[in-house]
Amino acid sequence: xxxxxxxxxCASGGDVGTAAHRIGAVRNQAEQRAALxxxxxxxxxxxxxxxxxxxxxxDAIEVLRCxxxxxxLFPVADAGAxxxxxxxxxxxxxxxxxxxxxxLDDDYPAQLRDIREMxxxxxxRGTDAPDERAIAVVGTRxxxxxxxxxxxxxxxxxxxxEVTVVSGLAAGIDTAAHTAALxxxxxxxxxxxxxxxxxxxxxxRELQDEIAAKGLVLSQFWPxxxxxxxxxxxxxxxxxxxxxxxxxxxxxxxxxxxxQARLALQHGRPVVMPKELLEHDWAQEFATRPGVRVVGDLAxxxxxxxELIAMMSGALVPLTGIPGLADA
Numbered sequence: 001x002x003x004x005x006x007x008x009x010c011a012s013g014g015d016v017g018t019a020a021h022r023i024g025a026v027r028n029q030a031e032q033r034a035a036l037x038x039x040x041x042x043x044x045x046x047x048x049x050x051x052x053x054x055x056x057x058x059d060a061i062e063v064l065r066c067x068x069x070x071x072x073l074f075p076v077a078d079a080g081a082x083x084x085x086x087x088x089x090x091x092x093x094x095x096x097x098x099x100x101x102x103x104l105d106d107d108y109p110a111q112l113r114d115i116r117e118m119x120x121x122x123x124x125r126g127t128d129a130p131d132e133r134a135i136a137v138v139g140t141r142x143x144x145x146x147x148x149x150x151x152x153x154x155x156x157x158x159x160x161x162e163v164t165v166v167s168g169l170a171a172g173i174d175t176a177a178h179t180a181a182l183x184x185x186x187x188x189x190x191x192x193x194x195x196x197x198x199x200x201x202x203x204x205r206e207l208q209d210e211i212a213a214k215g216l217v218l219s220q221f222w223p224x225x226x227x228x229x230x231x232x233x234x235x236x237x238x239x240x241x242x243x244x245x246x247x248x249x250x251x252x253x254x255x256x257x258x259x260q261a262r263l264a265l266q267h268g269r270p271v272v273m274p275k276e277l278l279e280h281d282w283a284q285e286f287a288t289r290p291g292v293r294v295v296g297d298l299a300x301x302x303x304x305x306x307e308l309i310a311m312m313s314g315a316l317v318p319l320t321g322i323p324g325l326a327d328a
Contacts, residue, residue, distance in 0.1 A: 030090075031083065033102050035060035036120060037090060038082040039067065051103065051120045060104065098196055098223055099124045115241035115267050117234070119220035123196040126216035131189060133312045134164035135305065136239055136264075138257040139173025139249035147173055147250040150274065150298055152180040154247055157302050159186020163309055166191060166243045168235060168256065169208060169217075171201055173249045178211060188215040191242060193235035195225035218242070236260040240267050245308045247301070248273040251280070258282055265291055272304050 039050050039060070054060045061083075068079055093100045101108050102121050107128065112118050137154050139147055155165045155177040165181035167174040169190040181188035190211045192200070196219040199205040211217050220238055221231060236256045240246055246264040248271060251257035258280075261271050270291045277283040278294065287294050295301040 032060045034083045034086040035064045037086040112241045117237040123219045125212040131164045134243045136166040136243035136246040137177035140255050141172040143172035148176045151176040151249050155180035156184045159184035190217045191239040192219050193232040194227045195221045195223040197223040237263050240264040245270045
């Protein structure tokens, strides 16, 4: 999914006309972002519908005005006041050290444009990078010692090969993967299921701050949003989309890792999992699908990860999934 915008013009050589054009383009971009935030903030707003309408129109301000004028979707609302409030909110996020971007922006992660669940807004703390070479390492919060060892080994191997380790900052497998990547001097990205200003779980507060200092913490929710039952599956969709592949270490039926495995296949991303997971019916069913690799031991798992890294390294264009590799 691609959003096509007016190209930005750069000033050069004292060309006053070109400079004015550039200033106007930047101002218009700021207004577009404010219009999108204004619509998303309205009670009962359906984010996916608003995103689709802006994609179709190519103009968030026009969509806002249309929504205000046709049928009174935002009754008693004033477009100018809504835009001013949204602009002030965006400015406050910047003051708070939060990086804010929308799918209207050129620096929005390209790989997330490839998925149906593309979030219209993203909030982050840390260092942005293309992360074309990124693999998710996920699993249960109630991890076994063996699962912890596997997560640590995979994350360490990825870090040594300059592959970004993506996980969800939950207890158990996620924590092991993030910690091992940092210990190995690698880059790790935490995709969280709360607002960027919250710490969840509480015991990972220091880890979250360390990831923000050395890697990236990413959220699709308003900065002060509390965790909900729906927010974590939504987080898994973004984590899958952000990554070129997912390694599922341990995952019972009621786990976000199982949900992510399903989403990864829908996104055309390969999934790797140890044979021990085949004790679960869901894993037995997934194992029959193209794009799923079941491995017998840690050595084989690392070999498969190496194959995935080679595929990413050989890509001629930024990798946003491996087309045709999986068919959900």
